[in-house]
Amino acid sequence: GAGVSQSPSNKVTEKGKDVELRCDPISGHTALYWYRQSLGQGLEFLIYFQGNSAPDKSGLPSDRFSAERTGGSVSTLTIQRTQQEDSAVYLCASSLGRRSGKSEQFFGPGTRLTVL
Amino acid sequence: AQKITQTQPGMFVQEKEAVTLDCTYDTSDQSYGLFWYKQPSSGEMIFLIYQGSYDEQNATEGRYSLNFQKARKSANLVISASQLGDSAMYFCAMRELGNNDYKLSFGAGTTVTVRA
Numbered sequence: 001g002a003g004v005s006q007s008p009s010n011k012v013t014e015k016g017k018d019v020e021l022r023c024d025p026i027s028g029h030t031a032l033y034w035y036r037q038s039l040g041q042g043l044e045f046l047i048y049f050q051g052n053s054a055p056d057k058s059g060l061p062s063d064r065f066s067a068e069r070t071g072g073s074v075s076t077l078t079i080q081r082t083q084q085e086d087s088a089v090y091l092c093a094s095s096l097g098r099r100s101g102k103s104e105q106f107f108g109p110g111t112r113l114t115v116l
Numbered sequence: 117a118q119k120i121t122q123t124q125p126g127m128f129v130q131e132k133e134a135v136t137l138d139c140t141y142d143t144s145d146q147s148y149g150l151f152w153y154k155q156p157s158s159g160e161m162i163f164l165i166y167q168g169s170y171d172e173q174n175a176t177e178g179r180y181s182l183n184f185q186k187a188r189k190s191a192n193l194v195i196s197a198s199q200l201g202d203s204a205m206y207f208c209a210m211r212e213l214g215n216n217d218y219k220l221s222f223g224a225g226t227t228v229t230v231r232a
Contacts, residue, residue: 031218033218033219033220035220035222040225041224041225042120042122042207042222042223042224042225043161043207043209043220043222044222045219045220045221048218048219050218056217056218056219059219089159091161093161095218097218102149102166102168103211103218104151104163104166105163105220106163107153107160107161109159109160110159110160
């Protein structure tokens with residue numbers, strides 16, 4: 001596939017459980033981003049990976065959230081001890097990561113997380 | 117402080133007419149990029165148009181044009197000859213390049229409904 005893929009597309013979990021969300025970026029894209037979109041809202045930045053640099057974690061809402069990117073490709077966003085307020089669509093995006101302003105981000109279809 | 121402000125939660129437009137979606141932004145960076153994305157009910161984020169802060173011409177992409185007024189810090193999207201398929205949520209976003217930053221800051225979005 002040519003686009004960004006995410007799995008699962010939907011995840012329903014119980015409060016207190018841990019969840020892992022996966023993102024497979026476009027091949028060759030060095031930059032990878034995670035965003036969160038609550039119902040009817042705009043996107044909230046969570047974390048960003050660029051090549052081998054240390055990730056920008058400035059958007060993570062709490063220490064229950066973490067992410068890693070293995071081999072500069074696939075990324076996993078982990079939410080520990082999920083809370084109901086974590087319910088949202090989690091979107092992953094990737095880009096070429098160029099310095100130029102127009103380094104367009106391509107988004108995946110998202111994972112809809114519901115915490116009961 | 118909110119970096120991107122979209123003041124219109126929802127708009128209705130008649131098919132074949134033009135519609136303008138408002139976006140104002142707040143940044144102290146001299147170098148930044150402005151993006152518009154479309155999000156249909158299916159959920160994917162579709163890139164529409166980009167305007168760089170140093171671009172002298174307003175960006176255009178087919179039926180989309182960006183009315184960039186730098187002094188007023190506004191970047192309104194104009195959709196000409198609206199089609200039923202234009203019904204979606206539209207997000208304005210900004211990337212600030214001053215700190216070698218790549219993440220996008222999004223507005224809350226505007227829902228556009230095109231009427232036949």
